[in-house]
Amino acid sequence: MNALHVPSGVESRDVIVQGIRTRVFEVDPRNGVTPLILLHGGGLDSALVSFGSALVALGERRRVIAPDLPGYGETEFPESSFSIPWYADWVAHLIRAYGFDRVDLGGLSLGGWITLEMAITRPEVVRRVVAINPGGITEKFKFMRTAEWVAHHPGLGKRMNKLAVSLGRGPVRAQLRASLGMTNASALSDDLIDAVIVSGKLPHAGEAFAATQRWAFGAGPDGLSLVSRLPRITARTLILAGRDDRLVPVADSIRASRLVQDGQVRVLEPCGHWLVRDRPTECVQALNQFLDAA
Structure with missing residues (x-):
């Protein structure tokens, strides 16, 4: 059993960002977009x-760079708080490492949180969100106190992860479908x-994510939510939401799109939290349409 193979046309390599060996996946049509x-x-x-x-699919129109974030995948696990501001600072260093002046920035779930933080704190480097x-x-959110308790008991969380993946494909597939609200069974x-x-x-x-959660709960309302700061986002912003998302209510995505200065929302249905996997074709179409618009 191996990790996902790198799709044909995608380059995989390591770069150093803030002293952290970082695995990145790239597609570059070399068109200046x-x-x-x-x-x-x-x-x-x-x-x-x-x-x-x-x-x-996205790389047919523009250069696309997708890193494994620190603490995930094939990127090193550094000594860090793994807070959202820390990740935003790391992304800013990644952008500088590539020599870019401005980028379009996108993210799913945790990545979307970091993306919004970047748009708030470093608007000069973000063209579109x-x-x-x-x-x-x-x-x-549901089971908020349970999530906080588990985050503060990382040993238990780690054992739970190990147990979950030890059960094999069937139980893991069922767990993902249930927890993420997956509507496209063939995607799994x-x-x-x-x-x-x-x-x-x-x-x-799971350790990096647990650390991020501990930071968020420890920081109080401003850690768990950046809603009060969303009006500071000036970049044109697209919020993509799954109607059946069980983690981020669609009403919150709609509200976020109205709070930023130049926002729009697109709701895909049926679709759960793992939107890129649940509705890949529609997701790519929505991103291209938004990023290509004048």
Whole structure:
């Protein structure tokens, strides 16, 4: 059993960002269009698990760079708080490492949260924003206290992850479908399930996300939610939402699109939290239409 293979046309290499060996996946048509940096979700996620072949489709029109965030996938696990501001600072260093003046920035879930933080704190480097079922826009959620307790008991969370992925494809597939509200059963291929299982067996699996959660809960309302700061976002912004998302209510995505200065929302249905996997064709079409618009 191996991790997801790198799709044909995608280059995989390591770069050094803030002293951290970072795995990046790139497609470059060399056409001079503003590059797009995509940030994956949390938990047992990684760039290929989040975006897969969508990198190839998006890369037909523009340069696309998708890193494994620090603490995830094949990127090093550094000593860090793994806070959202820390990740935003790391992304800013990634942009500088490539020598870009401005980029289009997109992210799913945790990656969407980091993307919005970047748009708030570093508007000069972000041309357009795509936040896909983003974290940080929901102030309260189901089982909030349970999530906080688990985040503060990382040993238990790690054992839970190990147990979950040890059960094999069937239970992992069922768990993903239930927890993420997946509506496209064919999206949960054996290769994708195997990649999640491999991610769950990495030495530091889940630890970075648990640290991010501890930071968020410890920072109080301003840690869990950046809603009060959304009006500071000046970049043109697209919020992509899944109607059936069980983690980020669609109403919160609609509200976020109205709070930023130049926002729009597109709701895909039926579609759950893992939008890029659940509705890949529609997702790519929406991103291209938004990023190509004058």
